[in-house]
Amino acid sequence: MKPSTLNAQANAVVDCQSLSKxxxxxxALANVSLQLPAGAPIALIGPNGAGKTTFLSLLCGFIHPSQGSVSVLGHPPGSTQALRKIAALPQDAWLDPTFTIARQLRHYAQLRGLSKSQAHSEPLxxxxxxxxxxxxxxxxxxxSHGMRKRIMIAQALxxxxxxxxxxxxxxxxxxxxVKIIRELIAAEADNATFIISSHNLDELEKVCDSVVHLAKGQLQGINSINAAENEGYITIAIRHANSGDHALDCLNAVTGVNHVTRKGSTDFVVEFNSIAYPSMDITLLTALAQQRIDYRRLTKGRSLEEQMFS
Structure with missing residues (x-):
């Protein structure tokens, strides 16, 4: 997946120019320049040590750049104007064990500058x-752990x-x-822009429309997860690993298939001409059925992992 940029917009929520730390x-971060528009959730990915936490900390104003500039919603990170409009949930956030959930959320509401009456109603x-x-x-x-995580997301809202x-x-x-959190983010996306850092690429693919890829402190690319370049690919998972070699031969023999990449013992990425063969999904499933090969899943396109790291 080649590096590109999201469409720059006047209402960019994040604007970085030659940002380094x-x-x-x-x-930790080297010469990052990007603009992220308001709107659909944005994934932030990269291996450990890529600079993701440093990037988020700079957006929050917890730390300051060594070089370059960054603005959040048109304001310097950490400024009063920015703090009123931004919220963050660190990975290691925790709840005080001695107080009720409502009391803690009222306290957070007061810290965010809500009035006494607003701070009383906001937790609910x-x-x-x-x-x-x-x-x-x-x-x-x-x-439970999952419920506590949802409480902390509530705090961020x-x-x-x-x-x-x-x-x-x-x-x-x-x-x-996980499903509740995913649905919550989708529902709240009309009211706020989410930037989500995670190693769970499958989950990011379900909730985000675009991805920022960092590695070794450098920006590798900013891409649409549903970009047009993902057309012409189908991902198939078969049920039984012992049918893998047979399935590979079967898929390669289908007319119109340009290349088949095997991923592990049961997954295959099929590359084909989507204009000449618009019904390739049906053709592939028919070919597998004729060879008595059971499939478990067919997905048009490639997984986020395949797009970013193939």
């Missing part, structure tokens, strides 16, 4: 958004920020809670 002799509003209004008087120890930064929001939680 050094820790002593170590350069955000708890309803994460489907945990019944847990307002509970203490953290009474809730206090005051209706315009930009929400989430660091590994679904790490270590069960599928039902």
């Amino acid at each position: 050094n820790y002593g002799k170590t350069r 509003r955000v708890l309803e958004r994460v489907q945990l209004a019944d847990s307002a008087q509970s203490k953290p120890a009474q809730l 206090i005051g209706q920020p315009q930009l929400v930064l989430l660091d590994e929001p679904t790490a270590g939680i069960d599928p039902p809670n």
Whole structure:
């Protein structure tokens, strides 16, 4: 996937120009220039040490650039104007075990500058958004890990920020809670722009429309997850690994297939001419059925992992 840029817009939520950050002799972020528009959720990906946490910390104003500039919603990070419009959930955020959820959220609301009456009503509003209004008087120890994570996301929604930064929001939680968080982000995307840092590429692919890729502190590219270049690919997973060689031969023999890449024992990425063969998905499934090869999943396009790292 070749580096590109998202369409620059006047309402960019993040604008970086030659942004760099050094820790002593170590350069954590190197000459990053980008503009991120308001709107659909944006994924932030890269291996450990890529500079993701440094980038988010710069946006929050927790640290300052060594070189270059950055603005958030048109304001310097850490300024009063920016802090009123931005919220962040660090990966290692935690809840105080001694206070109820409602009391903690009221405290956060007051810290964000809400009036006393607003701070009293805001916890219920955000708890309803994460489907945990019944847990307002509970203490953290009474809730599951996934429920506590949802509470912390509720905290990030206090005051209706315009930009929400989430660091590994679904790490270590069960599928039902992941689904609730995914649906919440999709629902709130009309009110705020989300930047989500995660190693879970499958989950990012479900919720984000674009991806910022960092590696070794450098910007590798900014791409649309559903870019036109993803046309002409189909990803197929078969049920039984012992049919892998047979499936590879079968798929390669289909007329119109240019190339088949095998991923592991059961997954295959098929490259073809989508204009000449618009019904290739049906053709592939028919070919597999004729050879008595059971398939488990067919997806048009390639996975985010395949797009970014193939």
